Amino acid sequence: MRSIAITNQKGGVAKTTTAVNLGACLAERGRKVLLIDLDPQANLTSWLGFGTESGDARSIYDVLVGETRLDEILRDSKLDRLWVAPSVVELAGAEKHLANEVGRDTVLKKKLEGMAGEYDYLLFDCPPSLGVITINALTAAREVFIPVETKILALNGLVTLTHTIQLVKERLNPSLEITGIIACMYDGRTNLSREVVDKLRQHFGDKVFKTTIRENVRLAECPISELPIHLYAPGSAGARDYESLADEVIESEKTRAYEDR
Numbered sequence: 001m002r003s004i005a006i007t008n009q010k011g012g013v014a015k016t017t018t019a020v021n022l023g024a025c026l027a028e029r030g031r032k033v034l035l036i037d038l039d040p041q042a043n044l045t046s047w048l049g050f051g052t053e054s055g056d057a058r059s060i061y062d063v064l065v066g067e068t069r070l071d072e073i074l075r076d077s078k079l080d081r082l083w084v085a086p087s088v089v090e091l092a093g094a095e096k097h098l099a100n101e102v103g104r105d106t107v108l109k110k111k112l113e114g115m116a117g118e119y120d121y122l123l124f125d126c127p128p129s130l131g132v133i134t135i136n137a138l139t140a141a142r143e144v145f146i147p148v149e150t151k152i153l154a155l156n157g158l159v160t161l162t163h164t165i166q167l168v169k170e171r172l173n174p175s176l177e178i179t180g181i182i183a184c185m186y187d188g189r190t191n192l193s194r195e196v197v198d199k200l201r202q203h204f205g206d207k208v209f210k211t212t213i214r215e216n217v218r219l220a221e222c223p224i225s226e227l228p229i230h231l232y233a234p235g236s237a238g239a240r241d242y243e244s245l246a247d248e249v250i251e252s253e254k255t256r257a258y259e260d261r
Helices: 015-028 043-047 060-065 089-098 104-111 132-140 156-171 191-207 217-225 237-254
Strands: 002-006 033-037 082-085 121-125 143-149 177-186 208-214
Touching: 002 015, 002 132, 015 033, 015 043, 015 082, 015 121, 015 143, 015 177, 015 217, 015 237, 033 043, 043 217, 060 089, 060 104, 089 132, 104 132, 132 156, 143 156, 156 177, 177 191, 177 237, 191 208, 208 237, 217 237
Parallel strands: 002 121, 002 143, 033 082, 033 121, 143 177, 177 208
Antiparallel strands: none
């Protein structure tokens, strides 16, 4: 099983877009995928057609702050082999609730124990911050994918993020590695987009996926449909890009060993 935290402390860089569409494309290719929505904005949850109001059903909030098991909150998506652990806006209060808890950084990891053989992929859609919830994701995951907007100043926050990931690796999770940098909102017509991708490749080398996620109107419209891009607009640039990314992620399984955890 591969457990992957999709994170960047900057908002609006396509974390949720990547979690939904990469997860859906992996499921379409026969992988069993669990999407875990760790963002209080609950955009992934609503994108896939589930209510985000408190009281609708138990959510990841109940898992992090209570005795609820993760398997008790899971919901089937409209796609075969794709499941969702939903979020709610109250998750924003989990940071405060966990602040004084012993072992607050490992709550999610403990809740995942025993689930390793049930899925091929766990994808954590992290909030746009480096707080307790994101640290829980980094402690529970073995890999980190970082979506990066190919715009001006997009590289600035990567120093802080990579430093945080290194600290988590040293103190909490020795198995953690950055295994994928995803260039998003790419516009090959502009020098800026090309320069950002070049700088990413210079700094991160082959950790940067060959696939870039291009600017695409259909991709921006997609959440209203409650469908991933390859079902909402098959053949669109967004669909082709995420299908290519999924193929690249699967291809990497041939050269890396992924132990259950």
